[in-house]
Amino acid sequence: xxxxxxxxxxxxxxxxxxxxxxxxxxxxxxxxxxxxxxxxxxxxxxxxxxxxxxxxxxxxxxxxxxxxxxxxxxxxxxxxxxxxxxxxxxxxxxxxxxxxxxxxxxxxxxxxxxxxxxxxxxxxxxxxxxxxxxxxxxxxxxxxxxxxxxxxxxxxxxxxxxxxxxxxxxxxxxxxxxxxxxxxxxxxxxxxxxxxxxxxxxxxxxxxxxxxxxxxxxxxxxxxxxxxxxxxxxxxxxxxxxxxxxxxxxxxxxxxxxxxxxxxxxxxxxxxxxxxxxxxxxxxxxxxxxxxxxxxxxxxxxxxxxxxxxxxxxxxxxxxxxxxxxxxxxxxxxxxxxxxxxxxxxxxxxxxxxxxxxxxxxxxxxxxxxxxxxxxxxxxxxxxxxxxxxxxxxxxxxxxxxxxxxxxxxxxxxxxxxxxxxxxxxxxxxxxxxxxxxxxxxxxxxxxxxxxxxxxxxxxxxxxxxxxxxxxxxxxxxxxxxxxxxxxxxxxxxxxxxxxxxxxxxxxxxxxxxxxxxxxxxxxxxxxxxxxxxxxxxxxxxxxxxxxxxxxxxxxxxxxxxxxxxxxxxxxxxxxxxxxxxxxxxxxxxx
Numbered sequence: 281x282x283x284x285x286x287x288x289x290x291x292x293x294x295x296x297x298x299x300x301x302x303x304x305x306x307x308x309x310x311x312x313x314x315x316x317x318x319x320x321x322x323x324x325x326x327x328x329x330x331x332x333x334x335x336x337x338x339x340x341x342x343x344x345x346x347x348x349x350x351x352x353x354x355x356x357x358x359x360x361x362x363x364x365x366x367x368x369x370x371x372x373x374x375x376x377x378x379x380x381x382x383x384x385x386x387x388x389x390x391x392x393x394x395x396x397x398x399x400x401x402x403x404x405x406x407x408x409x410x411x412x413x414x415x416x417x418x419x420x421x422x423x424x425x426x427x428x429x430x431x432x433x434x435x436x437x438x439x440x441x442x443x444x445x446x447x448x449x450x451x452x453x454x455x456x457x458x459x460x461x462x463x464x465x466x467x468x469x470x471x472x473x474x475x476x477x478x479x480x481x482x483x484x485x486x487x488x489x490x491x492x493x494x495x496x497x498x499x500x501x502x503x504x505x506x507x508x509x510x511x512x513x514x515x516x517x518x519x520x521x522x523x524x525x526x527x528x529x530x531x532x533x534x535x536x537x538x539x540x541x542x543x544x545x546x547x548x549x550x551x552x553x554x555x556x557x558x559x560x561x562x563x564x565x566x567x568x569x570x571x572x573x574x575x576x577x578x579x580x581x582x583x584x585x586x587x588x589x590x591x592x593x594x595x596x597x598x599x600x601x602x603x604x605x606x607x608x609x610x611x612x613x614x615x616x617x618x619x620x621x622x623x624x625x626x627x628x629x630x631x632x633x634x635x636x637x638x639x640x641x642x643x644x645x646x647x648x649x650x651x652x653x654x655x656x657x658x659x660x661x662x663x664x665x666x667x668x669x670x671x672x673x674x675x676x677x678x679x680x681x682x683x684x685x686x687x688x689x690x691x692x693x694x695x696x697x698x699x700x701x702x703x704x705x706x707x708x709x710x711x712x713x714x715x716x717x718x719x720x721x722x723x724x725x726x727x728x729x730x731x732x733x734x735x736x737x738x739x740x741x742x743x744x745x746x747x748x749x750x751x752x753x754x755x756x757x758x759x760x761x762x763x764x765x766x767x768x769x770x771x772x773x774x775x776x777x778x779x780x781x782x783x784x785x786x787x788x789x790x791x792x793x794x795x796x797x798x799x800x801x802x803x804x805x806x807x808x809x810x811x812x813x814x815x816x817x818x819x820x821x822x823x824x825x826x827x828x829x830x831x832x833x834x835x836x837x838x839x840x841x842x843x844x845x846x847x848x849x850x851x852x853x854x855x856x857x858x859x860x861x862x863x864x865x866x867x868x869x870x871x
Contacts, residue, residue, distance in 0.1 A: 282452070282453065282454060283450050283451070283452055283453075284450060284451065284453055285312065285316065285447065285448060285449065285450055285451075286416045286419040286442075286446060286447055286448075286449055286450075286451055287312045287313045287315070287316035287442070287447045287448075288316045288319065288320070289419060289420055289451060289453040289455070290313070290316065290419055290420075290423055290442075291313075291316045291317055291319075291320045291322075291323060292320065292453075292455040292458075293420060293423045293424070293427075293455070293458060294323055294351065294423075295320070295322045295323065296455060296458055296460070297349075297423075297427045297460055298347070298349070299349040299350075299351055299378060299427070300322055300323050300324060301323075301324055301326075301338075301341050301348070301350055301351065301713055301714070302317070302323050302324065302325045302326070302338075302350075302351040302352070302353055303325070303326045303328055303334040303335075303337035303338045303341070303350065303351065303352055303353070303710065303713075304325065304326075304327070304328060304331065304334045304351075304352055304353030304354050304380075305327065305328055305330075305331055305334060305353075305354055305355070305359065306353075306355065307354065307355025307356070307359060307382060308355060308356075308382070308444075309355045309356035309357075309381075309382030309383060309384065309395065309444050310353060310354065310355045310356070310359075310380070310381065310382030310442070310444075310447075311382075312444060312447035312448050313353065313380065313382065313442065313447055314353075323351075325353075326709070326713065326738060326742055326744075327738065327741070327742075328706065328735065328738055329734040329735055329737055329738060330362065330732060330734060330735065331352070331354045331358075331359045331362035331363055332362045332363065332365055332366055332702070332706075332732070333702075333705075333706040333732050333734070333735040333738070334352045334353070334354065334363075334366075334706070335352045335362070335363045335365070335366020335367065335369075335370075335377070335379065335706075336366050336369065336700075336702075336703045336706035336707045336710065336732070337350065337352070337706045337707065337709050337710035337713070337735075337738075338350030338351055338352040338366070338377050338378075338379075338710060339366055339369055339370045339375055339377055339695075339703075339707055339710060340670065340693065340706065340707030340708060340709065340710025340711045340713075340714070341710035341711065341713050341714040342370070342375050342376055342377050342710075342714075343373075343375055343690065343693045343707070343710075343711065343714075344668075344690060344693065344710065344711040344713075344714025344715045344718075345690065345714050345715055346498040346690075347498075348714050349376045349377065349378055349427075349430060349431075350377050350378070350710060350714075351377075351378045351379075351380065352366060352377065352378070352379045352380070353379075353380045353381075354379075354380075354381050354382070355381070355382045355395070356381060356382045356383045356384055356395040356396060356397070356444075357394075357395025357396065357397050358395065358397075359381055359382070360379075360381040360397060360399035360402070360403070360439070360441070361397065361399070361402065363379050363381070363403075363439070364402065364403065364406060365698075365700050366379070366437075367379060367403055367406040367407055367437050367439065368406045368698050368700070369695045369697075369698040369700055369703060370436065370437040371406045371407060371408075371436050371437055372695075372696070372697035372698040373492065373519060373695065373696055373697055373698070374434050374435045374436055374492065374493070374496055375435060375436070375437065376430035376431060376435045376436065376437065377430075377437040377438075378426060378427075378430065378437070378438055378440070379403075379407075379437060379438070379439040379440070380439075380440050380441075380442065381399055381439065381440075381441045381442065382441075382442060382443075382444060382447070383396065383399070383412060383441045383442055383443040383444065383446075384396035384443060384444065385443055385444055385445040386414050386443045386445055386446065387445075389412075389443070398412075399412070399439065399441050400412040400439070400441055403439040406437070407436065407437050407438050407439050408429045408430065408436040408437065408438055409425065409426055409429045409438040409439075410438065410439040410440075410441070411426075411439075411440055411441065412441040412443070413440060413441065413442055413443070413446055414443070414446065415446070416446050416449035416450075416451050417451055419442075419446065419451065420451075420453055420458065422440055423440065424458070424460070424461055425461070426438040426440055427460060427461070428460070428461035428462070428463065428464075431463045432463050432464040432465065433464060433465060433466070433583055433584060434493075434582075434583050434584040434587070435496055465583060465601040465604065466583060466585070466599045466600050466601060466604075467600055467601060467604040467605075467608075468581065468598045468599075468600035468604060468605045468608055469608075470608060470612070472596075472598045472600075473598070473605065473608045473609050473612055474612060475596055476555060476579045476581070476596055476598065476609070477609060477612050477613065477616070479553060479555075479577060479579055479595065479596060480510070480512070480553055480555055480579070481510075481616075481621075481622065481623050482553075483551075483552050483553030483577070484552055484628070485550055485551045485552045485553070485628050486510075486512050486551065486552070486553040486554070486555070486625070486628075487512065487513055487514070487515050487532065487547070487548065487551045487553070487554050487555075488503070488506075488507060488512055488513070488514045488515070488554075488555050488557065489514075489515050489516075489517065489520075489535075489554055489555065489556040489557070489559050490503055490514050490515070490516045490517065490520040490523045490524065490557060490558070490559070491516075491517045491519060491520045491556060491557060491558035491559025491560065491582075491602070492517065492519030492520050492558060492559070492696070493520075493557065493558020493559065493582065493583055493601075493602040494520055494523045494557055494558045494602045494603075494606070494689075495519070495520060495522070495523055495558075495689045495690060496558070496602070497558065497601055497602040497603035497604075497606075498603060498689075499602055499603035499606045499607075500522070500523040500524070500688070500689040502603065502606035502607060502610055503523050503524060503557070503606055504523075504524050504528065504530075505610060506606055506609055506610050506613055507524065507530045508530065509610070509613045509614065509617050509622075510613055510622060510625070511530070511622075511624075511625045511626060511629055512530070512625055512629075513530050513531075513532035513547065513628070513629060513632045514528075514530050514531055514532060515532050515533065515534065515535050515544060515547070515548060515554075516531070516534060517534070517559050517560075517562065517565055518534065518536070518539045518562075518564075518565070518681060518692075518694060518696050519559075519694070519696045520558070520559065521534065521681070521686050521692045521694075522686040522687065522688050522689050522690065522691045522692045523689055525665075525686075525687040525688060526685040526686055526687060526867055527685070527687065527867050527868075529629070529633060530629065531636075532544060532547045532632045532635075532636065533545075533547060533635075533636060534681065535548045535565060535847060536564050536565040536566075536567070536847065537564050537565075537567045537843055537844055537845060537846070537847065537850065538564055538678045538681075538841075538842075538843040539564065539677070539678055539681035539682065540565075540681075540682065540847070540850070541636075541639070541640075541682065542639035542640065542641065542842075542850075542852075542856075543632075543635040543636045543638070543639040543640075545847045545848070545850060546635050546639055547631075547632045547635055547636075548847065549847065549848055550631070551576055552575060552576050552577070553576055553577050553578075553579075554576055554577070554578050554579070555578075555579040555580075555581070556578065556579070556580045556581065556582075556594075557581045557582075557602050557605060557606065558581070558582060558583070558602035559580075559582070560582075560587065560590075560591070560697075561580075561590075561591040561592065562696070562697065563591075566591070566847070567844070567845060567846045567847045568845065568846050569591070569592050571846045571847060571848055572847060573592055577595045578592075578594040578595055578596075579594055579595060579596045579597075579598070580594040580596075580597050580598070581597075581598045581599075581600050581602065581605045582597075582598075582599065582600075582602075583599070583600065583601050583602065584599070585599040633868065636867070636868050637868040640856070640857040640862075640863040640866040641653065641682060641683065641842060641852070641854065641856055641857060641863065642854060642855040642856055642857045642858075642862040642863055643656060643657035643683055643857070643862070643863045643864070643865065643866070644657060644861060644862050644863060644864055645808070646808055646809075647808070647836060648806065648807055648808070649806070649834055649835055649836040649837070650805070650806070650807070650808045650811075650833055650834060650835050650836065651808075651835070651836055651839060651854075652675070652676070652679050652751055652753075652835050652839055652841070653679065653683060653854065654808045654811070655749070655751055655808075655811065655833050655835075656679060656680055656682075656683035656684050657683065657863070657864065657865050658808070658811040658812060658815065659684060659721070659749065659815070660683075660684060660685055660865035661812065661865060662811075662812060662815035662816070663719065663721055663815070664719070665687040665688070666687075666688075666691075666718065666719060667691065667718075667719045667720075667721055668690065668691050668692075668693060668711060668715065668718045668719065668720050668721070669684060669686065669691065669692050669693065669721050669722075669723060670693045670694070670704055670707055670708040670711055670720060670721070670722040670723070670746075671692075671693075671694050671704055671722065671723040671724070672694060672695040672699055672700060672701065672702075672703040672704045672707070672724075672728060673695070673699035673700070673701060673703075673728065673758070674701070674724075674725040674727070674728055674756075674758045675725060675758045675761065675839070675841045676723055676724060676725040676728070676751045677694065677699075677723065677725075678758070678841050678843065679841045680723050681694075682841070682842065683866075684723075685865070685867060690715075693707065693711055695707065701727060701728045701731045702728060702731025702732035703728075703732075704722050704723070704724045704728055704729070704748075705722060705724070705729065705732055705733065705735045705736060705748065705828075706732055706735045706738075707722075708720055708722040708746050708748065708828075709735060709738055709739050709744050709746070709828075711746075712739075712744040712745065712746050713744065719747075720746035720747070721746065721747045721748075721749060722746060722747070722748040722749065723748075723749050723751070724748065724749070724750050724751070725750070725751055725752070725753070725758075726750060726751075726752040726753065726754060726755075726774060726788075726789070726791070727756050727774065729748070729750045729791065730774075730789060730791075733791075733794060733795075733798070734798065736748075736795055736798040736799070736800045736828055736830075737798040737799055737800075739799075739800060739827055739828040740798060740799030740800050740827045740828070741799070743826040743827065744827075744828065745822040745823075745825075745826045745827055745828060745829070746822070746828050746829075747815075747818045747819070747822060747828075747829050747831060748828055748829070748830045748831070749831050749833065750791060750830055750831065750832045750833065751833050751835050752787060752791065752832050752833065752834055752835060753835040753836065753837050753838070753839070754773065754774045754775040754786075754787040754788050754837060755772055755773055755774060755775075755837060755838070756772040756773075756774070759772050760772040760773075760838070761840050761841065761843075764840075774787075774788050774789070775787055775788050775837070776788045778790055780793075781793060785834075787834065791804075791830065791832050792804050792830070792832060795830045799827060800827045800828040800829065800830060801818075801821040801822075801825060801827060801828075801829045801830070802829070802830040802831075802832065803817060803818060803821075803829070803830070803831050803832070804832045804834065805831065805832065805833045805834065806834045811833070814831050815831065818831050839853075839854070840853035840854070841853070842854070
């Protein structure tokens, strides 16, 4: 056995657990941990400008690829409280993330010491596990338990709080004798899955709702194969978007009140059976439950047993990892295919394809200032199938989800449930760290962009290139639109006459100057016909300088994006596509 500081043991554990990518800010109470990382040399650290930004970078890194666990590190006191929004975003979307904070000495925890806060109690509601480690000998076991919990059942974040004297204490520890704890995941039985498949094959118009749990399980290929064997259309949720490519004949569109397709909602309303796998029945997906559930039976498969029945009671609930359930369903489906006992759903699929080929929103607008729909049309043209999109909330994200195309798992990375403004830029930097060879394109409104704009400097300092499309209407657009029901437009305009940048024409903040001052490249577009050249230039600048490139698009100030309160009552505020020319990048548009 070797005697070492607890922090040296902790860093060795990080490497053995495969978590070697850290984001954070050092400080006095966490400096021993930083010294251990420096001495070890195997943990790469990216210095953020704000600890909340570091937490979103770690979150983005975790989301970027199967098996990733990002680490967020900060000092005592406000560093931990700054992480809370990041913990919430990760917990809400079932993302494993390890947060490590420094703390005052154990003997000072009850004395209101400088920057001493009970971060364990604050973080507990937003984590799978939060612990202030009071005894040095507990450090290895606490890290061991943390990794097991992050990976077991429904994934999620943890927080470990390290008093400075605990960090400095020495313990006996042998990394060669350390082993990760076994991962615990429920697995559906054959009998359960037979019942589920019996309910599906008894239906005339069945659908598969594919949730983010499928992507978390790395089981997108199994989903597609199952859908193809059964010949049953798939409705991905926002978190499951990409589990089946948008141009697959069985991809039937997204359903919901905001981030949905017209054809997706119409197809869902024609269904009589739904099997949800790894999904939450989120309210922006379902809308009113009476409308959503009327006339159809439901099977719900989820890794977390208490998630089943949380929103509504299904006809059959099964606690299972999505990958294990899909493997079992595939085995049964192949057996029934060989026995020729599967129903023929070709007529139902043809109906779904007909809707997918005709029910689109218009995107081909030539207006100046630019209408947002045109931006997404040009993004579809400019960015290929391998593009990874990163976004969080606002009219930009809602319209993007309605009009962009995603062709693979983890190609749409979105803080879906929490939706924190400011998440996009730091998360995109984490995604670049996690997938350095990918083309990463972030999408923000002007306010989301301004929330954590300082993190662009991180991309410049560490050469983390991505393209950030900022659709600027100088409004809190989603809030303005929601205030229509109250007959007001209160405190939502961001416009002002910028005396230092008259070229912004009253749109307020000069994002180009700010971005360039932070060390990145930036382009402003005011005419829709200039968008293709701007995107080409952004790619070239990104390749040449290896830094983020901002493409700011000046939008018309007010655009109401399609949404409603029921899936059969989504309000369409703009023109709908009548011909292929109205929506030239829509998939399967009718001529």
